[in-house]
Structures are given as structure tokens and as C-alpha cells.
Amino acid sequence: MAKRQVDLLQGTLDLLVLKSLALRPLHGLGVSNRIAQITKGTFQVKPGSLFPALHRMEEAGWLDSSWGESENNRRAKYYRLTAAGRRQFDAETQDWQRISLAITSALKAT
Amino acid sequence: MPLIPRLTRLWRNLFHKDRVDRECSEEIQAYLEMVTEAKLRQGLSPQEARRNALLELGGVEQVEERVREIRMGRFIETAWRDIRLGVRTLVHSPIFTIVTVLSLALGIGANTAIFGVVNGLLLRPLPYPEAEQIVHVWHTPPQQSFPGLDRFSVSPANYLDWKAQSTVFEQIAVYTDTSLSLSTSNDPLPLIGGVVSSDFFSVLRSSAMQGRTFTPDDEQPGHDQVVVISHKLWQRAFGANPNIIGQALTLNSRSFTVVGIMPPGFEFPREAELWVPLAWDDKERQTRSIHDYLVLARLKKNVSVKQAQAEMSTISSRLEQQYPQENSGWGAVVIPLRDDLVGDIRLALLVLFCAVAFVLLIACTNVANLMLARGANRQKEMAVRIALGAGRARLIRQLLTESVLLAVTGGLLGLLLAIWGSRMLVRLGSLPNSGDIGIDIWALGFTLLVSFGAGIIIGIVPALQFTRTSISETLKQGSGRTGGSPIKQHTRKALVISEVALSLVLLIGAGLMIRSFWKLQNVDPGFDTRNALTMSVVLNWIRYSEPHQQLAFLDRATEQIRAVPGVVSVGVTTTVPLTGGGSTQPFSIEGRPVGTIAEQPMAQTRYITPDYFRAIGIPLRQGRFFSDQDRDNSVPVIIISEAMARRFWPGENPIGKRLTPSFHKEQGTREIVGVVGDVKARGLDSDSSTMMYLPFKQSPRPFMSFVVRTSSNPESLIQPVTKAIYSIDKEQALTNVETMDQVLTKSLSGRRFNMTLLLTFAGVALLLAAVGVYGVMNYTVTLRRRELGIRMALGAAKMDVLRLVLSQGLTLTLIGVGAGLISAYALTRLMASLLYGVTATDYLTFGSVSAVLILVGLAASYVPARRATKVNPTIALRAE
Numbered sequence: 001m002a003k004r005q006v007d008l009l010q011g012t013l014d015l016l017v018l019k020s021l022a023l024r025p026l027h028g029l030g031v032s033n034r035i036a037q038i039t040k041g042t043f044q045v046k047p048g049s050l051f052p053a054l055h056r057m058e059e060a061g062w063l064d065s066s067w068g069e070s071e072n073n074r075r076a077k078y079y080r081l082t083a084a085g086r087r088q089f090d091a092e093t094q095d096w097q098r099i100s101l102a103i104t105s106a107l108k109a110t
Numbered sequence: 111m112p113l114i115p116r117l118t119r120l121w122r123n124l125f126h127k128d129r130v131d132r133e134c135s136e137e138i139q140a141y142l143e144m145v146t147e148a149k150l151r152q153g154l155s156p157q158e159a160r161r162n163a164l165l166e167l168g169g170v171e172q173v174e175e176r177v178r179e180i181r182m183g184r185f186i187e188t189a190w191r192d193i194r195l196g197v198r199t200l201v202h203s204p205i206f207t208i209v210t211v212l213s214l215a216l217g218i219g220a221n222t223a224i225f226g227v228v229n230g231l232l233l234r235p236l237p238y239p240e241a242e243q244i245v246h247v248w249h250t251p252p253q254q255s256f257p258g259l260d261r262f263s264v265s266p267a268n269y270l271d272w273k274a275q276s277t278v279f280e281q282i283a284v285y286t287d288t289s290l291s292l293s294t295s296n297d298p299l300p301l302i303g304g305v306v307s308s309d310f311f312s313v314l315r316s317s318a319m320q321g322r323t324f325t326p327d328d329e330q331p332g333h334d335q336v337v338v339i340s341h342k343l344w345q346r347a348f349g350a351n352p353n354i355i356g357q358a359l360t361l362n363s364r365s366f367t368v369v370g371i372m373p374p375g376f377e378f379p380r381e382a383e384l385w386v387p388l389a390w391d392d393k394e395r396q397t398r399s400i401h402d403y404l405v406l407a408r409l410k411k412n413v414s415v416k417q418a419q420a421e422m423s424t425i426s427s428r429l430e431q432q433y434p435q436e437n438s439g440w441g442a443v444v445i446p447l448r449d450d451l452v453g454d455i456r457l458a459l460l461v462l463f464c465a466v467a468f469v470l471l472i473a474c475t476n477v478a479n480l481m482l483a484r485g486a487n488r489q490k491e492m493a494v495r496i497a498l499g500a501g502r503a504r505l506i507r508q509l510l511t512e513s514v515l516l517a518v519t520g521g522l523l524g525l526l527l528a529i530w531g532s533r534m535l536v537r538l539g540s541l542p543n544s545g546d547i548g549i550d551i552w553a554l555g556f557t558l559l560v561s562f563g564a565g566i567i568i569g570i571v572p573a574l575q576f577t578r579t580s581i582s583e584t585l586k587q588g589s590g591r592t593g594g595s596p597i598k599q600h601t602r603k604a605l606v607i608s609e610v611a612l613s614l615v616l617l618i619g620a621g622l623m624i625r626s627f628w629k630l631q632n633v634d635p636g637f638d639t640r641n642a643l644t645m646s647v648v649l650n651w652i653r654y655s656e657p658h659q660q661l662a663f664l665d666r667a668t669e670q671i672r673a674v675p676g677v678v679s680v681g682v683t684t685t686v687p688l689t690g691g692g693s694t695q696p697f698s699i700e701g702r703p704v705g706t707i708a709e710q711p712m713a714q715t716r717y718i719t720p721d722y723f724r725a726i727g728i729p730l731r732q733g734r735f736f737s738d739q740d741r742d743n744s745v746p747v748i749i750i751s752e753a754m755a756r757r758f759w760p761g762e763n764p765i766g767k768r769l770t771p772s773f774h775k776e777q778g779t780r781e782i783v784g785v786v787g788d789v790k791a792r793g794l795d796s797d798s799s800t801m802m803y804l805p806f807k808q809s810p811r812p813f814m815s816f817v818v819r820t821s822s823n824p825e826s827l828i829q830p831v832t833k834a835i836y837s838i839d840k841e842q843a844l845t846n847v848e849t850m851d852q853v854l855t856k857s858l859s860g861r862r863f864n865m866t867l868l869l870t871f872a873g874v875a876l877l878l879a880a881v882g883v884y885g886v887m888n889y890t891v892t893l894r895r896r897e898l899g900i901r902m903a904l905g906a907a908k909m910d911v912l913r914l915v916l917s918q919g920l921t922l923t924l925i926g927v928g929a930g931l932i933s934a935y936a937l938t939r940l941m942a943s944l945l946y947g948v949t950a951t952d953y954l955t956f957g958s959v960s961a962v963l964i965l966v967g968l969a970a971s972y973v974p975a976r977r978a979t980k981v982n983p984t985i986a987l988r989a990e
Contacts (some may be wrong), residue, residue: 029144047141048168048176056180059119077137
């Protein structure tokens with residue numbers, strides 16, 4: 001199962017990261033925990049995938065980052081959605097819903 | 111993301127890399143610590159918590175590397191880093207680098223030089239606007255009279271009909287070239303001039319730089335004393351005088367007014383330095399059976415060569431029906447100007463281009479092999495880097511950067527070689543349009559492209575090899591073993607085999623050319639080239655328009671030359687053998703049916719003085735030479751060549767038979783008084799021509815070539831002999847002043863050019879292949895030291911070891927030779943038309959070249975084999 005998880009992540013990681021940041025800014029571990037939480041533990045994002053994704057999305061202009069204090073008074077880098085990131089999130093959400101609807105109905109077809 | 115933030119980001123990534131990296135590692139560190147804290151809270155011990163957190167992270171280095179990989183500007187940064195790393199690696203092994211760069215420089219330089227020629231001659235458009243629309247229109251002669259000739263010059267009347275009837279051409283012009291003498295204060299200057307109709311310049315879309323070109327008025331006889339000069343002549347003969355337009359100059363003792371100067375580089379027909387109008391009188395305009403002119407035309411837009419050809423064929427067959435007497439069998443062919451100018455050179459150049467590409471391939475193979483040989487160290491380096499988190503693609507990229515770096519350095523050095531080489535090429539092979547040959551921006555681009563290609567070729571095999579090995583295997587191995595896995599040995603052997611095969615193909619190509627050249631050099635030209643001198647003169651229209659004037663010049667010149675000390679005999683002909691020119695005419699034999707002119711057999715015709723055969727050394731076979739008694743008022747006589755005698759009077763005695771050359775019908779039939787040996791008129795590789803010799807004095811011509819036999823070195827007589835002729839008329843320039851040996855050499859220059867180049871390339875290829883075999887065998891011996899040591903410890907004699915290694919080298923060579931023979935068999939037939947006297951699959955060449963290559967392969971394996979016999983069993987075994 002572990003292998004399949006990784007495969008799934010390739011396409012959906014961006015969307016999940018955007019979703020997890022939609023509510024409020026988070027640091028890396030926060031994003032990873034939030035994803036685990038909102039997917040009820042289906043996705044455990046490993047740092048080896050998470051950090052490249054965060055940096056890539058930051059360079060694409062969807063995320064913004066700043067250093068701040070963590071809940072345990074530790075310096076951590078916080079990510080937040082930019083306006084472009086929010087637009088991207090909306091677009092990807094719509095895409096995803098269309099696709100998942102289509103695939104679900106395709107699988108139900110007899 | 112808008113552009114500015116993007117650029118800021120790129121800037122930061124490239125130039126504040128340290129800070130970016132530090133922040134990244136700080137971020138990951140924080141992550142790690144937060145996870146550890148979480149584990150602590152779950153009740154793990156501090157050590158366990160940290161260990162679990164690290165395991166979950168999967169290595170700080172690896173994560174950082176993966177983040178780095180997605181960064182903007184990553185590509186540039188990596189390339190730059192790889193280049194620096196590459197330079198450092200290469201500087202650390204200077205011998206390897208020098209050998210590699212030099213062999214690549216040779217290979218790439220040779221390619222660039224040949225590309226310069228190919229580009230200048232075959233690829234680059236001619237220097238006229240929309241040059242692809244310009245064509246030559248030739249006659250195709252009747253095949254029964256001119257077997258093998260596919261194009262023939264055009265007669266005035268036919269040209270005028272073509273011009274009147276054709277619709278496919280925007281303009282159509284007619285021209286010819288001629289030798290002219292320009293009078294100067296010193297000796298007259300011999301020049302090539304174009305005699306052109308007024309449309310000539312507009313077909314080429316070229317106009318004068320100063321003044322004007324010709325108008326239809328200039329074509330009227332009597333109004334044609336105007337001349338357009340080339341930029342080159344303007345500079346060299348008139349000191350670039352800005353007021354030259356309107357001034358008079360004396361050409362062939364006749365005064366011409368300069369009306370225009372052409373821009374620099376305009377040189378058409380070849381080597382022409384001035385142009386005069388072509389003015390036909392009424393009689394000439396009706397001449398249909400004397401073919402003297404070339405037809406140049408510009409196709410209308412959207413008219414293809416094929417369409418033009420179709421129309422010209424229709425017109426010609428109409429003219430055949432209209433004038434069956436003169437025109438039956440004469441067709442027309444439309445040839446794009448470039449194809450026509452480049453002609454026979456195309457094939458030779460393509461063969462050379464293939465050859466030189468082979469050399470580069472071999473050089474690349476060798477370098478790839480060298481890189482593989484360095485493999486052991488590199489492989490460990492790679493294994494360490496893979497262990498440290500580098501991806502395979504990343505490493506392959508680094509290795510390719512290194513090899514491209516080598517190749518581009520080699521290429522730049524090669525460019526210098528090519529600049530020198532293309533000058534050599536122009537000098538060595540009298541090539542047309544030599545001004546267009548050289549290293550330009552295209553050649554530069556070509557060099558870079560080839561260098562990159564070569565870099566990839568030499569890098570890809572080693573790169574794939576080095577990065578394939580399993581990390582633990584390589585790291586575990588001690589430093590004692592030179593880790594050559596069996597797979598890698600296979601690759602190296604395959605490379606050497608292909609090297610041997612490629613060089614065999616080249617060697618066979620060169621071998622065939624050499625055999626052709628030897629055969630040609632042993633061909634008897636039919637006369638004696640030693641101690642003979644020749645020079646030509648084209649008499650001008652003013653002082654020498656009358657036959658008696660032409661004869662007077664001939665007599666006086668002969669007399670003057672004969673008086674020069676050291677001259678043995680002097681003869682005159684209209685065209686010297688081996689030069690390829692000369693006229694051909696139909697004839698009829700008395701007592702045999704006389705058909706139309708078009709149906710009559712043809713023979714080459716020369717007009718000679720009685721001493722000509724003695725002076726040039728053509729032997730008499732039967733009958734007699736001409737004598738001074740064969741004059742205009744005596745019985746018309748003729749001498750024929752053996753080939754002509756054999757063809758038309760087989761088994762008969764031709765002496766006393768009679769025939770009529772059609773251009774001299776008014777003089778009646780001529781009696782054959784002698785048969786002389788055959789000569790090679792068009793070149794050593796042509797068939798012996800059927801040849802008719804007529805006494806010059808019975809039909810004088812306004813042009814003549816002197817042949818002077820000397821008692822000693824002919825070159826020392828050039829000066830006094832030319833002086834003797836100028837003493838008669840100092841407005842009459844001499845052309846083609848050469849010894850007959852030079853004429854012979856010149857007739858072979860194209861072949862010598864091809865042969866020399868191909869031989870050079872093949873030699874380089876052979877050398878490279880030998881180095882390749884040596885390298886692989888040497889390496890094999892190193893790898894097998896232990897095995898050889900055991901063999902010797904178990905009692906193998908030195909001879910056995912020698913045989914073992916040699917047979918391995920021999921096997922490699924033999925497989926290569928086998929593959930090479932098959933490829934050569936397929937490829938050499940493409941060059942069949944460049945050969946003479948040998949077939950493209952000549953067994954002797956194939957056999958002897960293979961033998962040479964096998965010997966070289968053996969010699970190259972002998973040194974490593976000797977080394978193998980010197981292996982000391984105890985040391986070899988202990989070394990493990």
C-alpha cells in the first residue's frame with residue numbers, strides 16, 4: 001500500500017497543500033499534519049516530497065513565506081497562500097471535482 | 111508569477127546561493143526538531159525519538175538535494191558548476207586531456223575544413239539574386255555521333271529560335287568566353303573575357319557598380335566597341351582610376367570604350383575580367399550547325415526546371431523537323447546553373463565529406479575508449495556521490511558536460527586547423543569559385559554543432575557505464591582491483607571493432623583511388639611530355655582577320671622560336687592534348703553513303719604544321735607526315751589517328767582512302783596520307799579519340815598553340831621563347847605558357863587532390879585504429895595479470911602467453927575487418943565514377959588493405975603481448 005500512496009500523491013499533493021493552507025499559515029510540519037488530519041490519515045506526506053513541493057509552489061508564486069515563532073517558541077518558516085495561490089486552489093478544486101465526478105460515474109457504469 | 115519577482119528569485123538563487131541554502135537547511139532542521147519533540151511527548155527516550163525522527167525524514171542531505179533540484183536557475187547553476195568541476199578534473203589529468211583534445215581537434219578541424227568547401231560550392235547560393243531561377247540551356251547531341259556526351263554548346267540560329275519561341279524564361283541570354291590581349295606599356299596582358307548578349311547581366315540581375323552594362327544597341331555590328339571591366343581588373347590594371355569610364359583601352363589591337371565597372375566578386379563566366387558585347391552579323395545569325403555558344407536564362411517565377419525542360423524539348427523537336435539537315439538528333443536540356451558549375455566535383459566532395467566524418471567517428475570512439483579506461487577511479491567517485499544523494503541523471507549530465515567541454519575545446523582548436531586547412535584545400539585542388547570557400551559563420555556554427563555532437567558521442571557510453579554499477583559493490587572493492595566489469599570490456603571491444611571497421615572502409619576507399627591514380631600514371635598519353643613547352647595565342651580580329659595574315663604570323667613566330675638557342679623543333683596545333691578542348695566535326699567517307707550532317711560520324715579535328723608530330727613526339731604508324739608542300743594550292747590531304755583507322759577501316763589499309771570533313775566541303779575530298787599514334791585528347795582517363803589532322807596551311811585558323819621541343823630543361827626557355835613571339839607583335843598576349851609536364855600534372859590535379867585527401871584521412875584513421883587496438887589490449891593484459899600469472903606458475907611458456915594475447919587482439923581485428931569489408935563492399939560502389947581501371951570491389955585492393963590492417967592490428971597487440979610475457983607469477987599473485 002505504501003507504494004500506492006506515493007503514486008497518488010504525485011497528482012494531488014499540490015491540491016492538498018493548497019487546501020491545508022487555505023485556512024491559515026502553517027509551517028512544514030503543520031502542513032504535513034494538517035494533510036494527515038483532513039485526509040483522515042490516508043496521506044502521510046514525507047519531507048522528501050513536502051519540501052520540494054513547498055519550494056516549487058513558492059517559486060511559482062502561489063505561496064509566500066516568512067519566519068515566525070512556532071507553538072513551542074521555535075523559529076520556523078511559515079507558508080501562506082498568495083492571491084495567485086488562491087486562484088490556483090479554486091481552479092484545481094474545480095478540475096478535481098470534475099475529474100472525480102467523471103471517474104466515479106465511469107466506475108459505476110455497467 | 112510576474113517577471114520581476116521571478117527574476118529577483120532567480121538572482122537570489124544564483125548569486126545568494128549560500129543564504130538560500132542556509133535557510134533551507136534551517137527549515138528542515140526545525141522540522142526535524144519539531145518531530146523529535148513530538149516523539150518525546152509520546153514517551154520515547156531522547157535517543158530513540160531522534161533516531162525515529164531521522165528515519166522518518168529520510169536523510170537531511172537527500173531532502174535538501176531534492177529541494178535544490180526544483181529551484182529556478184538550477185539548470186544554469188548546475189551547468190556552471192559542472193563546467194568548473196570538469197575543468198578541474200581535466201586539468202588534473204593533463205596527458206589524457208591533451209591527447210583527447212588533440213585527436214578531437216584533428217577530427218573536427220578536418221570536418222570543418224571540408225565543410226567550408228562543401229558549403230562554399232554546394233550549399234551556399236550563388237552570388238546573384240534569386241540564383242535558383244538561373245539555368246543553363248544546352249544542346250544534347252545525337253548519341254551515335256557523340257557517345258557519352260550529354261551536353262553541347264549552341265549555335266546562333268538555334269539560340270535565336272529558342273529565344274523567339276520559348277515562354278518559360280523571364281530573360282534568355284547567350285555568351286561565350288574568349289582569350290583577349292590587353293595592350294599595356296609592357297608585355298600585353300592575357301585576359302579571359304566574356305562575349306555576351308545584352309541580356310546577360312539582367313539574367314544574373316547584376317548591374318554595374320559604376321557606369322552601365324550593355325544595351326541592345328551595343329549588339330549591332332559596328333557599335334560593339336564598348337567594354338565592361340571587372341572590379342579586379344580596374345584595380346590591377348588601372349590603379350582603380352576613378353575616371354576610367356569613357357576612356358579607351360586597346361584590346362586585340364582594337365580600341366574599346368570603357369562603359370562600366372562591375373562590383374567586386376562578379377566573375378562570370380569563370381575568371382572573366384571583362385565583358386564585350388556579342389554582335390552577330392546576318393550570316394552568323396543564320397548559322398545552325400556550328401555550336402559555339404552557351405545559353406543562360408532566368409526562369410519566370412513559378413516555372414520549374416521540369417516545365418522549362420518540357421517546353422525546350424517541344425521546341426527542339428519542332429526545330430528538328432523544320433531543319434532536319436542540321437538539327438536532327440539535337441535536343442535541349444535545362445540545368446540549374448549551380449549544378450552545372452559544380453558538376454563533377456559534387457560526388458568527390460561528398461565522398462571526402464563521408465571520409466572525414468568517418469575519421470571523426472573513429473577519433474570519438476578512441477576518446478570514448480580512453481574515458482572508459484579511466485573508468486576505475488571515476489566509478490568510485492560516482493558511487494560515492496550516488497551514496498551522498500546524487501541522482502543518476504544528474505551524474506550522467508555532469509559526465510556529459512565534461513566530455514562536451516573536451517570536444518568544444520577540441521573544436522575550437524580544430525577551427526584554427528580548419529582555417530589553415532581550407533587555404534591548403536583551395537591551393538591543392540584548383541576549385542571553382544574559390545573565393546566562396548573559407549570559414550564563415552556557417553562553418554563556425556557547423557563546428558560548434560559537430561563539437562557538441564562529438565561530446566555527446568564520446569561521453570554517453572562511459573557516462574552510462576560509470577553510473578550503472580551497484581554502489582555497495584564498488585565501494586566494497588579494494589583499490590587493488592582495476593574494476594573492469596565484464597560488461598565494460600564488451601563495450602570497449604565493440605568500440606574497437608567498429609573503429610577497425612570504419613578505418614578499413616576508409617583505407618579501401620583510399621586504396622581504390624591510389625590504384626586508379628597509378629593506373630592513370632602508367633597510361634601512355636601518346637606523346638612525349640618531357641622537354642617540351644607549349645603556349646597559345648588567339649590572334650585578334652583586326653590585324654589577323656585574313657588567312658594570309660594568320661599564316662604570316664605563324665611563319666614568323668615559328669621562325670623566331672626556332673632561332674632561340676636550345677630549341678630542337680617547333681610545331682603548331684589548334685589544341686594541345688590532355689587539355690580537353692578542341693573542335694569536333696562530322697565527315698563523310700568517299701564511296702560510302704552520305705547521310706545528313708546529323709547522321710554523319712564525328713571525329714575530333716586538329717590543324718597542324720608539318721613539324722607538329724616531331725615536336726610533340728607522336729609516332730608515325732603508316733604513310734607520311736605533312737610537308738611544306740601541303741599548302742593551300744596543293745592537293746587537300748589529311749592524317750588520321752590509329753583509333754580512327756581501326757574504327758572506319760578495320761583490316762584495311764587507310765592510306766590513299768578519301769574523306770570529306772564537313773566544315774571544309776568546298777575544298778573537296780581529302781586523301782589520307784598518314785596514320786599516327788593515338789593521343790589522349792581529353793585526359794588520361796578518356797578513350798583514345800578518333801582524330802583527324804589537317805594541314806594548318808590548307809585551312810588557317812585565328813588561334814594556335816605552339817609546341818616547342820627543347821634540348822634541355824624547358825622552363826629555362828620560357829622567357830626567351832615568349833620574348834621571341836612578343837617581338838613580332840607586342841599587342842598579342844600569350845596564354846597557357848607551360849611545360850608539357852605541367853599540362854600532364856594539371857590534367858591529373860583533380861584526382862591527385864581527391865587521392866591525397868582520402869589517403870591522409872585513411873592514414874589518420876589507421877593510426878587511430880592502431881592506438882585503439884593497443885589501448886584495449888594493453889588494458890586487457892592489465893586485467894588478466896593474475897590469470898596470466900597463474901597460467902605461468904602452472905607451467906605455460908612465454909610463447910603460449912604471447913599467442914594467447916595476440917590471438918585475442920587478432921580476433922578483435924578480424925571481426926572489425928569482416929564488418930569493414932561488408933560495409934566497404936556496400937559503400938565503395940558509390941564512388942565508382944571516381945575510379946579508373948579498377949572496379950569498386952577490386953579484390954586486390956580489398957585483400958591487400960585488409961592484410962595491412964590485420965598486420966597493424968597484430969603489431970598493436972604485440973607490445974601488450976610482450977608485456978604479458980614479462981608478468982612475474984609471484985608478483986602478479988601477490989598483488990591481489
